[in-house]
Amino acid sequence: MRGYLKEPFWQAVLVLLVSYALLEWGITYIPPLLGFSSAPVPQSVVVQFMLTIALGVLLWVSEKEERWGAFKRPIREVMVLPERRKSRAALLILLPALVGFITYDMVRPTAAAPAGIRAVHPAPPTTIDFQGEMLRIDGAENPLRQEGRIEEAYEIGYDIYYRDCMPCHGDYLAGDGPLAEALSPRPLPLRGTGTISELTESYVFWRIAKGGPGLPREGQPWNSAMPAWEDFLTEEEIWAVTLFLYEQAGISPRTWEEF
Ligand code: HEC
Numbered sequence: 001m002r003g004y005l006k007e008p009f010w011q012a013v014l015v016l017l018v019s020y021a022l023l024e025w026g027i028t029y030i031p032p033l034l035g036f037s038s039a040p041v042p043q044s045v046v047v048q049f050m051l052t053i054a055l056g057v058l059l060w061v062s063e064k065e066e067r068w069g070a071f072k073r074p075i076r077e078v079m080v081l082p083e084r085r086k087s088r089a090a091l092l093i094l095l096p097a098l099v100g101f102i103t104y105d106m107v108r109p110t111a112a113a114p115a116g117i118r119a120v121h122p123a124p125p126t127t128i129d130f131q132g133e134m135l136r137i138d139g140a141e142n143p144l145r146q147e148g149r150i151e152e153a154y155e156i157g158y159d160i161y162y163r164d165c166m167p168c169h170g171d172y173l174a175g176d177g178p179l180a181e182a183l184s185p186r187p188l189p190l191r192g193t194g195t196i197s198e199l200t201e202s203y204v205f206w207r208i209a210k211g212g213p214g215l216p217r218e219g220q221p222w223n224s225a226m227p228a229w230e231d232f233l234t235e236e237e238i239w240a241v242t243l244f245l246y247e248q249a250g251i252s253p254r255t256w257e258e259f
Pocket of ligand 1: 120121160161164165166167168169179183185186187188195196204207208211212224225226227229241242
């Protein structure tokens with residue numbers, strides 16, 4: 001063992017192994033033992049650090065001609081010496097197997113949902129807490145439409161839309177307002193197929209009232225810029241702007257009877 005540790009090759013291997021162990025587990029498990037909080041290091045950061053450390057090790061072993069020769073010796077010996085045939089054969093099997101295993105491990109399906117897939121229209125809650133009061137979403141109709149106050153609601157909704165929503169959702173409700181380019185995820189278009197035409201008015205009410213922060217888990221990971229308008233608009237104003245969206249886009253809301 002002592003003899004091995006004098007060899008630059010094994011020293012390099014040791015440095016790499018210890019660094020990897022520290023990055024992968026040390027940072028996660030040692031601070032909590034000392035009473036500090038900690039979190040796992042992201043894989044991409046581990047890779048970056050390992051590349052940097054490997055580069056440093058390479059600089060160190062190649063710095064002196066003598067050390068470089070000593071570093072290469074064990075590698076050369078395993079590759080060419082007849083008496084090292086067994087190690088050579090073992091390496092020829094183990095290395096491809098290792099690469100194969102790592103590749104398999106990376107592409108293997110896991111039970112966790114892939115982060116990229118998220119529901120754009122997640123199921124709405126049955127009730128919400130709207131400005132401190134319980135409001136039913138499930139089965140709810142737009143009261144302004146029911147009371148026949150369509151024109152009045154359209155006017156109110158028009159003003160709200162062009163004041164509050166246009167910068168993101170666009171003049172033409174196409175999801176392309178002046179701020180849209182800067183946002184990811186982008187504001188959704190509110191006209192056309194596959195948009196609010198597939199939703200009930202109470203669903204749209206819920207989305208406007210609660211915005212991005214109110215999206216349930218299946219709508220995440222999600223950093224929607226959609227504001228929670230319950231902080232700025234009254235219940236009637238939100239129903240009005242909801243009605244405005246449908247009238248303006250020339251589509252009718254999905255009704256609860258269709259379910
Ligand atoms: C700061 C930009 C921004 C503003 C302002 C904004 N929205 Fe949004 N809105 C978004 C983004 C981004 C999304 C897509 C992500 C999401 O669903 O949360 C969205 C989604 C929506 C949806 C969901 C559509 C669907 O198909 O599920 C509705 C409805 C909506 N907005 C209505 C409005 C209304 C009404 C206003 C004005 C009162 C408004 N938005 C103001 C950014 C904005």
